Amino acid sequence: MPYTNELCGLCRKLCCEYKTEEPLKKHTTFKIGGSCKILININSSDTLVEILKFLKKQNIRFFVLGKGSNILADDNGFDGVILKISKDFSHIEKTGETEIFCTSGTSLSELCIYAMENSLSGLEFAYGIPGTVGGALFMNAGAYGGELKDVVTSAHYLNEKCEICSAESAEMSLSYRHSIFSENPDWVITDVTFFLNKGDREQIREKMNELMHKRKDKQPLDFPSAGSTFKRPEGSYASLLIEQCGLKGLNVGGAEVSTKHSGFVINKGGATFEDVIELTDKVKKCVYEKTGYSLELEPIILK
Numbered sequence: 060m061p062y063t064n065e066l067c068g069l070c071r072k073l074c075c076e077y078k079t080e081e082p083l084k085k086h087t088t089f090k091i092g093g094s095c096k097i098l099i100n101i102n103s104s105d106t107l108v109e110i111l112k113f114l115k116k117q118n119i120r121f122f123v124l125g126k127g128s129n130i131l132a133d134d135n136g137f138d139g140v141i142l143k144i145s146k147d148f149s150h151i152e153k154t155g156e157t158e159i160f161c162t163s164g165t166s167l168s169e170l171c172i173y174a175m176e177n178s179l180s181g182l183e184f185a186y187g188i189p190g191t192v193g194g195a196l197f198m199n200a201g202a203y204g205g206e207l208k209d210v211v212t213s214a215h216y217l218n219e220k221c222e223i224c225s226a227e228s229a230e231m232s233l234s235y236r237h238s239i240f241s242e243n244p245d246w247v248i249t250d251v252t253f254f255l256n257k258g259d260r261e262q263i264r265e266k267m268n269e270l271m272h273k274r275k276d277k278q279p280l281d282f283p284s285a286g287s288t289f290k291r292p293e294g295s296y297a298s299l300l301i302e303q304c305g306l307k308g309l310n311v312g313g314a315e316v317s318t319k320h321s322g323f324v325i326n327k328g329g330a331t332f333e334d335v336i337e338l339t340d341k342v343k344k345c346v347y348e349k350t351g352y353s354l355e356l357e358p359i360i361l362k
């Protein structure tokens with residue numbers, strides 16, 4: 060690759076960790092995915108700007124990765140650069156009585172704990188969603204009746220020209236697993252501000268623990284997955300439809316419709332990208348034929 064040496068040199072100059080020919084299966088919770096050309100651990104917004112400018116100038120493909128918890132990556136890998144925005148770009152700060160600012164690589168669960176420790180309520184629903192704040196905003200992640208939309212006030216991001224922009228929550232087109240960022244995948248979220256409510260620390264802790272127990276009880280957390288495999292179709296639930304169609308336990312290669320939670324496709328061992336695609340296609344076809352509902356994949360395909 061003509062650009063790799065130059066890019067590696069830039070990473071060293073910017074003190075960013077990087078790896079060449081890095082397998083994506085090491086960076087996705089599904090544990091699936093071939094190698095990318097270079098994976099760079101972004102460590103600051105200045106670094107991000109420098110690297111993005113380089114990539115854009117040379118017209119190099121890139122993909123922004125958080126914790127890879129909603130990603131289905133191709134076994135053939137990604138012929139470009141992965142900008143990993145995760146723990147090296149993590150900072151949380153209380154910026155007002157009920158306001159928290161954090162950089163986009165912050166773990167969502169760490170943010171929930173920080174809010175709880177500061178007796179701030181509103182993020183309990185998000186405890187246990189295994190992503191970063193940036194990935195959660197991109198997806199408008201949600202659970203147990205809450206979603207990011209309820210607690211986000213504003214965010215900064217870099218647009219396609221590498222300009223720093225800000226957006227208020229109302230400008231983010233937040234709806235079910237959708238945001239202005241999912242409409243513009245070449246924008247990169249750098250930080251997010253949350254508005255919470257004063258609450259009782261013990262009550263917040265209890266709620267978080269209760270929801271975490273529910274997750275452990277209902278979800279197949281012992282196996283790699285990308286969480287819910289299908290979006291919730293309007294008027295029903297994917298897991299209910301899949302169960303009604305008798306598809307629990309259906310498998311292709313190492314991919315299986317979980318017997319614990321039919322909304323999850325799990326990697327029972329050695330599942331490939333193709334296994335998951337073939338299995339999910341079978342599920343979609345059967346659910347459509349038997350119920351008339353069209354299921355749509357929730358994870359983002361990285362190829």
Ligand SMILES: Cc1cc2nc3c(=O)[nH]c(=O)nc-3n(C[C@H](O)[C@H](O)[C@H](O)COP(=O)(O)OP(=O)(O)OC[C@H]3O[C@@H](n4cnc5c(N)ncnc54)[C@H](O)[C@@H]3O)c2cc1C
Nearest residue numbers: 125126127128129190191193194195197200201202248286
């Ligand atoms: C066991 C399990 C349980 C889950 N439970 C839930 C749940 O209850 N509710 C729910 O909503 N989701 C759930 N998920 C899915 C997933 O955790 C969320 O979608 C999460 O918000 C993704 O964050 P991430 O950092 O892992 O993003 P990634 O999976 O790395 O990326 C997702 C998308 O966000 C983009 N992105 C990531 N960071 C940025 C950034 N800084 N700027 C711009 N774009 C960015 C990526 O390009 C990609 O398109 C679950 C997943 C698992 C494995």
